[in-house]
Amino acid sequence: MITTHGLARSFHVDGRRIDAVKGVDIDVSPGMGVTLLGPNGAGKTTSFRMLTTLLRPTAGTATVAGHDLLADPTGVRRRIGYVAQGGGTCGEHTVREELETQGQLYGLSRAKARRRGGEVVEQLELNGLENRLVKTLSGGQRRRLDVALGLVHSPLVVFLDEPTAGLDPQSRAALWKRVHMLRTELGTTVFVTTHYLEEADAFSDQVLIIDHGQIIAEGTPEALKAKVAGHRVEITVPMDLVQAAAAIAERLPHASKPSVIGDTVRFQVPRGDAVIPDLIRAMDLASIPTLSIQVVQPTLDDIFLLLTGRSIREQPNTETSTPDRM
Numbered sequence: 001m002i003t004t005h006g007l008a009r010s011f012h013v014d015g016r017r018i019d020a021v022k023g024v025d026i027d028v029s030p031g032m033g034v035t036l037l038g039p040n041g042a043g044k045t046t047s048f049r050m051l052t053t054l055l056r057p058t059a060g061t062a063t064v065a066g067h068d069l070l071a072d073p074t075g076v077r078r079r080i081g082y083v084a085q086g087g088g089t090c091g092e093h094t095v096r097e098e099l100e101t102q103g104q105l106y107g108l109s110r111a112k113a114r115r116r117g118g119e120v121v122e123q124l125e126l127n128g129l130e131n132r133l134v135k136t137l138s139g140g141q142r143r144r145l146d147v148a149l150g151l152v153h154s155p156l157v158v159f160l161d162e163p164t165a166g167l168d169p170q171s172r173a174a175l176w177k178r179v180h181m182l183r184t185e186l187g188t189t190v191f192v193t194t195h196y197l198e199e200a201d202a203f204s205d206q207v208l209i210i211d212h213g214q215i216i217a218e219g220t221p222e223a224l225k226a227k228v229a230g231h232r233v234e235i236t237v238p239m240d241l242v243q244a245a246a247a248i249a250e251r252l253p254h255a256s257k258p259s260v261i262g263d264t265v266r267f268q269v270p271r272g273d274a275v276i277p278d279l280i281r282a283m284d285l286a287s288i289p290t291l292s293i294q295v296v297q298p299t300l301d302d303i304f305l306l307l308t309g310r311s312i313r314e315q316p317n318t319e320t321s322t323p324d325r326m
C-alpha cells in the first residue's frame with residue numbers, strides 16, 4: 001500500500017542545509033496499522049508531508065495506494081486521507097457543513113457527501129453533534145472530527161499526524177478505539193505518528209523508529225522489544241545528585257550507558273533484581289538518598305535508548321552520530 005525507496009528531503013535555511021529525511025525505505029501492506037515513532041525533529045512530519053504529496057521529495061521514489069508519488073500525485077491524493085497536526089477545521093461552521101464541504105472538495109456529489117458525512121459521524125462517535133459549531137466542540141470531539149474529515153472520501157490509506165497530541169487520557173482512548181475500528185472493520189490502512197510510546201505499542205502492527213531522518217529500527221512492537229535483552233532500571237534521586245547517581249550506575253557490572261531525565265537515571269542490565277543490592281549499597285556509601293527504584297520490562301523507548309543512548313522523551317541532541325539500522 002505504501003512503498004518508498006530512498007525517500008529524502010532537505011531544506012536550505014540561511015545557507016545551511018538541513019537533511020530532514022535522509023533516504024527512508026518503507027513498506028506498508030494493505031490494512032496495516034503502522035506507527036512512525038521518533039523524538040521531536042526526527043523527520044516524522046516531513047515524511048508524512050512527502051507521502052501525502054504536500055512536499056516534493058529531493059530524492060527517492062514512492063508508491064502510495066497504487067499510484068506513483070512523483071508521476072501521479074493527483075492519483076495519490078484521491079485515495080488518501082491526511083489529518084495534520086492541529087487539524088484544519090474552521091470553527092464557524094457546523095460539523096455537518098464541514099463534513100459535506102470536505103466530501104464535495106474530494107469530488108463527491110452533494111447527496112453522496114451528505115451520506116458519507118452521516119457514516120463517518122457514526123464511525124467517529126460524533127452522533128448528536130452534527131449541528132454544533134466546530135468551535136464549541138471539546139478538544140477530543142474536535143480531533144475526532146479531524147479524523148472524520150480525513151475519511152469522508154473513503155480513502156484506502158489515512159495518515160494521522162500526532163492524532164492524540166494534547167488530549168486527555170480519556171479522549172485519547174476514545175480516539176484510538178475508533179482508529180482501531182477503521183482497520184478491523186473497514187480494512188483502512190492507517191499510518192500514524194506519535195510521541196506516545198504506549199499508544200504506538202498498543203496500536204501498531206508495525207513500528208518504524210525514526211531518528212535524525214533515518215529509520216533506525218522496524219518491526220512489530222513485540223519483536224522490537226525482544227531485541228532489548230534484560231531489564232531497565234530507573235532510580236530517582238534529589239535533582240542535584242542525579243549526575244553523581246548516573247556515575248554510580250555506569251560503574252555497575254554489565255550496565256548500559258545511563259541516561260538522565262530530570263531527577264531519574266535510567267539504564268539497562270541483564271537482570272534488574274541482581275543489580276539492586278549493589279546499587280543501593282553504592283548510593284548509601286555516596287550519601288545519595290534514593291527516592292525510588294524500579295525494575296521495568298522493556299518498552300519501545302528502551303529500543304531507542306539502546307540504539308541512540310537517548311530517550312524518545314528527551315529533547316533531541318542534533319550532534320549525536322547516526323546509529324546503524326537494526
Ligand SMILES: Nc1ncnc2c1ncn2[C@@H]1O[C@H](COP(=O)(O)OP(=O)(O)OP(=O)(O)O)[C@@H](O)[C@H]1O
Binds near residue numbers: 011039043044
Ligand atoms: N520547512 C522547513 N524548513 C526548514 N527546516 C525544516 C522545515 N520543515 C522541517 N524542518 C526541519 O526538519 C527536521 C525534521 O522536522 P519534522 O517536522 O519532520 O520532525 P518531526 O519528527 O515531525 O518533529 P515533531 O515531533 O516535533 O513534530 C527538523 O530539524 C526541522 O526543523
